[in-house]
Amino acid sequence: MSLLSPAGYAQVADTAEAQIQRDRLHLRAADWQPRAKAQTGIQVDEAVRLREGATTGQVTSAPLRLPFAVNGLGTHWDATVPQDAVFDVEVRVSPNGTDWSAWVAPGHRSPVPATGEGTQAPNTYAGDTAGGLVLTEPDTRYAQVRLTLRALAEASPILRRLSLYVVNATDGPAPPPHVTQKQRPRSAPDTSKPDLSTRDDWDARPPKADYRYYTASHLAIHHTATSSAGAADTWEDCASAVRAIQDYHMDTNGWIDIGYNYLVCQTGDIFQGREDGDDSRDVVGAHDGYNEGSVGTAALGYFHPPENQQPSSVLIDGYIHLFGWIADRRNINPSGTSTYYQYGSLRNVYGHRDVKATACPGDHLYSERSAIVDSLDGVVTDTSESDTTDQPDPPEETILSKNYPNPAQSQTRFDLQLSKGGVVTVMVYDVLGRRVARRRYGYYDPGTHTISLRTAGWAAGTYPYRLVVDETVSTGTIRVLR
Known part of the structure; x- marks a missing residue:
């Protein structure tokens, strides 16, 4: 295993910002060989792949002692994954090499582009796939990585290198006065500007390039995939997590800044992310x-x-207050649907999974979307008249497509053509008639929409489903391959 960083081992940011330790550990084929010998499905030569004839295999790295205590780690890898193959990465962490957290799959996979966002500078890890940053307890000193490879045909996933970006961003400023003096609960949701922890408050790095701007029409809900072992229980914990995420986004994903416009903590504190403080414009x-x-x-x-x-x-209160403020300023109807650039018609308040094949923002937060919208409808000025401007006429009849792709691996989709609005629900059963999933997507306006259903955790087999929109029912079967 090699431990490398752009400016040497255990690199420390030498700036006026918070002192951040960061490093990168590289696992190549030789680092997997000792563990792979005991695995019947894995072969390691110049790369990690499935043995000939194997359709699945798993291998776990040796425990990795980290160069310093960290509060965040992220994986990115150089791999070839054919269309009918699956390559999964999971990590777990420990303070002492004995007491381990649960295995966590770093979500939010994204390709590292050839050049940095907004610049012509080449990305060091161009072509890699980057997982999301996993936040941990600040005394984390060990990590393990587990790989799972699957193939439906002869073409196996091939891993040439996996890198682990580790960061310690716990050194930072004290909470600002509005945090130390605040009192909860808030009396009621409203559209006033919430108390924000600004970039100066949490000691943000400056962006690498100029921002772009585009007037907001939609409000997106994500989660950071923070492991429970690193749950942020104080403002200081939240601030150090935000610093770590920004560091990873800038130094691995090649972005000019943290990817999110705002971040909301379990404490209710709202952090200004990729924003410049000018409320008259919205940063992309x-x-x-x-x-x-x-x-x-x-x-x-x-x-x-x-x-x-x-x-x-x-x-949840933080989301309602933040979204209420933005929706009121931008004339966004929280319960409405409108065109989102490159994605077509989409609910104005949506979850990441509505536009990408991802579990984000997680089942337990996504299920709160409807309650957030209901609360916003009570405080945001009625914008229904403006929302109907330039909207196409609804379809003459309601048509619910069969799911596609079918067979599916990690996700399948349904196209909806709605002549009138209605609540969308999908129920899925096994061949014995036992319900294995129920997804309530909430109310959709008349028009055309696409919903997604994750199948990644299901066993191979055939699953009858029932798709219901208002009084219209469509049935069929979802085939899942592994």
């Missing part, structure tokens, strides 16, 4: 792929299996 983030018109907000937590954190009531 880097959270959905295309981001023109969407304000990306991330909840600090992991609201999905295996962590299953539950969003706190003050975190």
Whole structure:
């Protein structure tokens, strides 16, 4: 295993900002060989791959002692994954090499582009796939990585290198006065500007290039995939997590700044992310792929299996207050649907999974989307008249497509053509008639929409489903291959 960083081992930021330690550990083929010998499905030569004839294999790295105590780590890798193959990465951490956290899959996979966002400077790890940063307890000194490879045909995933970016961003300023003096609960949701922890408050790095701007029309809900072992329980914990995320986004993803416009902590504190403080304009983030018109907000937590954190009531209050302020300024109807650049018609308040094949923002936070919208409808000025401007006529009849792709691996989708609005629900059963999933997507306006359903955790097999929109019912079967 090699430990490298752009400016030497255990690199420390030498700036007026918070002192941040960062480093990168590289696992190459030789580092996996000792463990792979005991695995029947894995072969290691110049790369990690499946043995001939094997359709699945798993290998776990040796425990890795980190160069310093960290509060965040992120994985990125150089791999070839054929269309019918699966390559999964999981990590777990420990303070002492004995007491380990649960395995966590770093979500938010994104390709590292050839050049940095907004610049012509080449990215060192161009072509890699970057997972999301996993936040940990600040005394974390050990990590392990587990790989799972699957192939439906002869073409195996091939891993040439996996890198682990580690960061210690716990050194930072004290909470600002509005945090130390605040009193909860707030009396009621309103559209006033919430108390924000500004970039100066949490000691943000300056962006690498100029921001781009696009007037907001949509409000996005994400989560940061923070393991429960690193749950942020204080403002200081939240600030150090935000610094670590910014560091990873800038130094691995090649972005000019943190990807999110705002971040909301379990404490209810709201952190200004990729924003410049000018409320008359909206900064384009880097959270959905295309981001023109969407304000990306991330909840600090992991609201999905295996962590299953539950969003706190003050975190939900933070979302309502933040979204109420933005929606009122931008004339956004919280319960409406409008065109989102490159994605077509989309609910104005949506979850990341509505536009990408991802679990984000996690089942437990995504299920709060409807309650957030209901609260916003009570405080945001009615904008229904402006929302109907230039909207196409609704379809003459309601048509619910069969799911595609079918067979599916990690996700399948349904196209909806709605002549009138209605609540969308999908129920999935096994062949014995036992319900294995129920997804309530909430109310959709008349028009055309696409919903997604994750199948990544399901066993191979055939699953009958029932898709219901208002009084219209469509049935079929989802085939899942592994």
